[in-house]
Amino acid sequence: MRLYTFLMALIITVALLSCGSDPAGQTEKTTSKMYEKTGLEQPQAAKKPKELTIHGDTRVDDYYWLNQREDEEVLAYLNAENTYTKSMMSHLDTFQEKLYQEIIARIKPDDTSVPYKDNGYFYITRFEKEKEYPIYSRKKGSLDAPEEIMLNANELAEGFDYYNIGGRAVSPDNRLLAYGQDTLSRRIYTLRFKNLETGEMLPDQIPGTTGSAVWANDNETVFYTLKDETTLRSYKVMRHRLGTPVEEDVEVYSEDDATFLAFAYKTKSDKYIVVGSYATLSQEYRVLDANKPEGEFRIIQPRERGLEYSIAHFGDHFYIRTNLDAQNFRLMKTPEEKTTKDNWEEVIPHRKDVLLEDMEIFKDYLVLSERKAGITQLRVRPWEGEEHYIDFGEDAYLAYTSVNPEFDTKILRIGYTSMTTPNTTYDYDMEGRTFELLKQQEVVGGFNPEEYQSERLMVKARDGVEVPVSMVYRKGFKKDGTQPLLLYGYGSYGNSMEPYFSSVRLSLLDRGFAYAIAHIRGGEEMGRHWYEDGKLLNKKNTFTDFIDVADHLVAENYTSKEQLFAMGGSAGGLLMGAVINMRPDLWKGVIAAVPFVDVVTTMLDESIPLTTGEFDEWGNPKDKTYYDYIKSYSPYDNVEAKEYPAMMVTTGLHDSQVQYWEPAKWVAKLREVKTDQNPLLLHTNMEAGHGGASGRYQRYKETAMEYAFLLDLAGRAEVTEPVKD
Template sequence: MKRILPGIILLSAITACNNPQKKEMKAIKWPDAKAPIAEIIPHKRTIHGDTVVDNYYWMIDYFKKGPDSTKVVDYLKAENTYLNTMMKSTDQFQADLFKEMKGRIKEKDESVPVFRNGYFYYTRTEDGQQYFKYCRKKGSLKAAEEILLDVDKLAKGHAYYSATGFSVSPDNKLLAFGVDQVSRRQYTINVKNLETGEMLKDAITNTEGGVAWANDNKTLFYTSKNPITLLSEKIKKHTLGTDAKTDPIVYDEKDNSNYIGVMKSKNGRFIFIASQGTLTTEYRMIDADHPEAAFKVFSPRSKDVLYDILTVDDKFYIITNWNAKNFRLMQCPLDKTEKENWKEVIPNRKDVLLEYGEEFKDHLVLSERKNGLTELRVLKKDGSDYYIKFDEPVYAAGVGANPEYNSKTLRYSYTSLTTPNSVYDYDLEKKEKKLMKQQEVVGGYDPKDYVTERVFATAKDGTKIPIALVYKKGFKKNSNAPLLLYAYGSYGSSTDANFSSPRLSLLNRGFVFAIANIRGGQEMGRQWYEDGKLMKKKNTFTDFIAAGEYLVDQKYTSKGHLYAHGGSAGGLLMGAVANMAPDLWNGIIADVPFVDVINTMLDESIPLTTNEFDEWGNPKQKAAYDYMKSYSPYENVEKKAYPNMLVTTGLHDSQVQYFEPAKWVAKLRATKTDKNVLLLKTNMEFGHGGASGRFDYLKDVSLRWAFLFSLEGITK
């Protein structure tokens, strides 16, 4: 379902031959192996007078701890065995691809230091190590290094290890951080004494992983999760040295369609509790000097009103869609925060989406999106403003880590399909930028060897759909090149054109890579999102099909060489387009796909379900049920030919449970009429985001692209 970063999927790829558009190559001969056949145990679902028989409902039993739990695991293992048999001839190729992609990564590296409250903070990695060390230096980069957390050491012996939410107390003496060792995003918060090096006994389980410190350096606020649904339900307050089991609840969210969280204002004056759904926001606040105080509402929630808060010395800035489809900037006094006291600073604009802001003592930096591309706008205290603009035809830019409120320097990031990830410091007074670091591609990389362009497909209703493309020089539009088309298209998440060093292996073997900015994202404004959700969700799928047809029509590729890729909600997209236009694609990769829409949305015990009603609808309402049923991939599998497909999942996935892709694959096997390859890979140790190490994920990438290369007859 929700919250897989599209950028994770975009990292996929794999170097060698110079643009080999040699279509005399043929797909490999697959082994004559017998695919697993899942047992059929009919289960009836009746709602709104409609009865549906689900033959594979039993696969939920591992999640529900039911009687068929062992049978479920055995089936998933059988599918893994089948995949290994089918892909056996690519084992060496996968190993070579892994080595090739890993070889582009600078193993001994260091992030650009970030200054906060008297210290420079950074992470650094070492040769051969999967994780990192979190470090700081006091006052100067020439000062002695303190290793605050050695994650390489902590992760030893764990198949999965994620450390996150690093938060240093205001007096710089304590570090709070969250750890997940299972990959279900249930974090245990730990606290380390940075003066003595000891871990305090305070261990707070089943949290989101982050904290907000009060200014007394002993009180911290955190988000507690429901252990079954994994919903963020309560904000609790912990005092160091006390039993976390007795932590008082300071806020209990009653609306299970909202996500909640707690954070501290950048200037250190306030602690905020945020409750937000797809359509409503409500903040509560206290003075950070008074953690004993009761939280008061900033502005009460009201239907269809979203808002975010930026805090400066004498006022609050508010970014809101209140009477503003594409959001506007407002301000209010510190002591009069209800929306009737908000005063407009920047109005709503039909062609510009106001996304978010970053506050400084003397400046406000706003991220705006126009024609699908990001611009950074700087507001000065005197009311004047200017833009930081970028030159490439398609790119990704955004505000980076800027924790120091008193700074006059903006840290921002920039990348494109051909420009490696770059970090800039920008002097907000002098309007001068300085490149602090650009991702090093080990082994050499010349952006001039690659070409990027932006084109527009026409959707069935006449809407223009942006497509960003990248390919190696020498490419010819003669329909012969293989092309991988990627999209996400949900939750208003915008998919920007990021650089990926693993993708070079794909491009160097003759592939074109393309990103379609389909509706359901927010690239072209808030309406773009609203036209791809709820009862308009099918626009997401038809937009993607239109993009594929355009690329074929314009001879970037042909149906025999066109491939599709998406994950999570983008995996729903893959399932839908496989049903709606199966002959358009030679192959589809669906990672952790949300494909059993109705059954999941009817079961409120499944993590995230109730949070998603505003995105997909509630199938307990007949109109929503009928519409969902018309596109849900699992519901719409038919007796017809399907493309070659690789489907991935994780047994411990907390976002899209393993049984959705497993059921889908089982039903496809029993129903489809073709002899194309259908493979299911279940990672038995990880969850939604895959492996936690900085190299291990490349093994999954190697598998994905070995699958595509096999279909293209590319063997080295």
Template sequence: MKKCLLLSTVCVTFAAHAQNSKTAMTENIVPPVAAIKAKQLEKHGDIRTDNYYWLNERENPEVIDYLNKENEYYQKSTAHTKQLQEELFQEMKGRIKEDDSSVPYFYNGYWYITRFETGKDYPIHTRRKGSMDAKEEVLFDCNEMAKGHSYFNLGGLNISEDNKWAAFGVDTVSRRQYTIQVKNLETGEILPFKIENTTGGSTWAGDNKTLFYTRKDEVTLRSDKIYKHKLGEDPAKDAVIYHEKDDTYSTFIYKEKSKKYLVIGSSSTLTSEYRILDAKKPDGEFKVFQKRTRGLEYGISHYGDKWYIVTNKDKATNFKLMTTPEGKTEKENWVDLIGHRKDVLLEDIDIFKDYLVISERSNGLNKIRIRPWKGEEYYLPFDIETYTCGTGTNPDFDTDILRYSYQSMATPSSVIDFNMKTKEKKVLKEQEILGGKFDKNNYTEERIWATAQDGTKVPISIVYRKGIKKDGSNPFLLYAYGSYGYSMDPYFSSIRLSLLDRGFVYAIAHIRGGEDLGREWYDNGKLLQKKNTFTDFIDCSKYVIAQGYTSPQHLYAQGGSAGGLLMGAIVNMAPQLYHGVIAQVPFVDVITTMLDDSIPLTTGEYDEWGNPNDKEYYDYMKSYSPYDNVTAQVYPNMLVTTGLHDSQVQYWEPAKWVALLRVVKKGNNQLYLDTNMEAGHGGASGRFEALKEDAKEFSFLLDLEGIKN
């Protein structure tokens, strides 16, 4: 139901000398200072003065000028690292198999493959009829489609059941507002109509001519309306078939794996609701599966004459699996199939003709459980504690083959077909690391446990090149996210090798606010317990220092989006622990954002952060909101990144934060704001362009360590 970084030791004295040298090089470069235009913000009788509120005027030339000046300051100040950035970029690119392709999957008579060509940034989506020996049919060449655009993303590719029509969404701004179009796969013609301001996703009804899709509110970007389009008709006349009026919910539509039902979903952080309709009767009325009840979360899967429901019903904090007859969908008819377990989180299911596959999580680790409808159940075996596994693309019911993925901190990602009957597995593909230098046996991966200030044990996944000494001299990058119940599982990164092979230790702190150790792990890191997320990270930082992995002179932290909020909080709370911090698209102006329901996605966040219109939540948010807690102290060296078109965290949050830090912070540590003037929350869209952003971030860290190549 439902991201990083060690060479030979560099002593503290050398690091300080390197820092002093750089200061001498850049002392004549003057950072920009944003104009102060005080604005008073009042709530609950409390008055906050925001001197940089005006930076939210996206169309104001003065704002653009300020962002450009910050970019110029960053570029000039880091000009001495340009060669290193280029070396890193070429190194990262050199590990990537450019003429790569996905593992084919078979669906409705066709093999589908996504492939890349040498020197090209974007994927090519293809299919072959019946056999992989059949002639390749190019559905979409995104390299051609991206020409003339600084950003391009194709999403929501959706094929009709008769294999004739492909609906797809395109975003050329990076604001996640997609334009849907339809392509005739028999003629190659793209139909002339365009449907603007959608999520990009859509689904075909069983009649192969009716397309359902989701539009967004123009201001808040909330997915609020489901439309129905008939091929051949004017999309301006498309009917709204469902309007989600509650602004704390978002809505979406899809077709069940069985293809029998169309499903409209509505969800908030804590509550779910679904409506179902026979896919072959698209003009019928959707029926509510189970009406929303605050706190009741559920997800539905259809098979045979039953519905299978993953739900937290009956206080099942870690969720359980229930079933109900096809025609009796109300919760009073639901019956337990797999009961609630306090120490096991039930995350999802995959249904096959002869098997039920359950994705679970226990003790912070992924588990895949195979349960034949007839016979004994068993788990797929995994031998280490720093891995990630998950079921993959499994569109067919009538098969013994389960496709899943596997990777660890030192093991490249693999796609595996597992025969659930014979228990034989076949590795279809392992991520190929080019360059001839990578050997996973050269790296050590560990899982260690830090003790938080309240006694809670917090796991940390670590990887480093063999041979390091735990004498406090190792550069160490600690990453975390810690929000929305998103589990930050251990994963492999070929990009990360550029740090590991230069002596960095890289680690992921599995802090509260994620769902790494179950639903309670999430519940204990949100709302009025959000500070646990921040103190967990600080305690993990103290632990790796105490264990000799690193020291404050060599410890770095990184996080993005809500993880950027984490970065903002820790530099206020414990700046002395870190030599440098990278805050990517950081959510740092918590109160002002959460009080402005015109900002995209705000209202749907109340169950995550709280509603500051309630004084209790207002006061708690104010006590940790990074922007509201900047003080006159020495902050670590900091690189802050954002995108002008970001729809998730508006650019002005990091811009305001940096502007305030410039005039308040003590000392001469570096502070940079790097704004991508053409991208949004996810950064650059091309696979190689994105590497340039990684190279900039890595060069920031390596430069602080005095590592020049």
């Protein structure tokens, strides 16, 4: 899904701030110096008209040619835009560096994850001071045992502008490690293998994969998923025996339907290798005895359009989360050998007001993640005995099951955070109903949650639907319309935006911003209908919800149009493009990160990564009904000669989710036709992709740039220290 994995990293880059003394004077006295530089010569891409005709309708795309990634003229244009952005923000160089240092100073330099136990070993991820990448290690049997370094990503990353490790998997006998490495930021991984006893790297290397390998129980066979070289669709599952040539690997499954993605994993019980096929409205699973890697996979339930399900194995049953006759999903179980839907037996019924999101199975307990009124609750259900919900004592928060690889335990590892509570890890005794605090994210330099206030609002949209809004600001924030507010939104793929803590965000909160999340339709915060009411021919609800929330915040004096900012990325960047076309007057400034803005052209080009798998999200424009509807909101197709707010647009040259040329074309067209003198900046990371830089600290260089842009527009760039009461 376009930007599914990027989303959480993106939200962390969002920001706000609130102050206790009178900051309004700062805004009145200070204006952005970017406006003084509007006379700088702006880059303008050459116009090379290309006619695109379908359904008797012809669109003329003057900037279609920018999709040639290796073309020197394209690279020259992108570099010219980067130079222009740097010149426009040159007066902020010192402040931007200060913000960067401030942000990374809050990060504990020698941080260590909470260890988790799996198959006799404790696994740990840790960072060393001033190092960009993690070290993955383990200890045998006890945390007092000697540390075994499995991978030091700092050493492996040497010589690469980008480096990312994905899909670490240890063999059942604990001897071998499989992992993926991406050195381009296209999310195309080469599988590598390491002998953890000797430290030797095995000669086996498998390119073009998703980065994950699944071990059979023989400790010699792995299953992995290949990506199509052009579309990047994961489509083929292969079997590899260590020590044999990759050319001899055996295809065990090929997904020939271009609207589906293929993947593989192992059940928590370690009994089955699972091959899955995923589409927006349908899933299908096949299983194989992990003791018999050369055997035949058997299907659980053949795919049916509109039938969604996922599986987990326990005992002699499969447990199945499904939307079968259940919009908000229900839980079923079926015998191992009788798995088609006519054998499914209900365990947890459907509820109109509760979305069943996930399950975690233990020897004596079933743990369910359920979303009600926008908040995820954890429900503990013993196989025998009384069930209960875990009480966290707050109204707005994010709670989730963390790493729980062991079956035979009464301890549930959970994560918890809220907009004023740093990420916290607990071990929860499901029998005794008690918490053990293992770790809370440390904010270096000190953080006092009592200095901040969170709110949860319900805003009535134009059609009467109530849209939740989560907000945080520093206490003393004046609701008199004078202070800046950053409104963040996404609203696609059923991805719910969570009210969680971000230490990065403090750099805005401490300078007078409030930060709000609009939980608009297209997500799944209020149940499955919330998603369905914000997709396909209902997509415009996503945009109008965001606008209606913004209007409400202005009407209630949380901010004003002169101090209201908006931000979104990927599909949230589509949101930004749509709302500035619909209501350009509403925003002082907008940040659109890796924005999906050329919707019609992209969805008509099946060679572009992810297109075919998203027809059930946006609609297939080869159908005239969907073509007309998508064209009516597609940001690139609706740019007009009018005034737009100040904007910063970011992208990555190697982005595999939203191709760089979408934001590049959009900016080029905006430059050509907009009638205002507001800053319009395009920043292209020439070494990175959808998620930005790979280093632990380097990623915040762009965050500091975005924050400097916002604070400058808000007249807060001179506020170099947090405002205290």
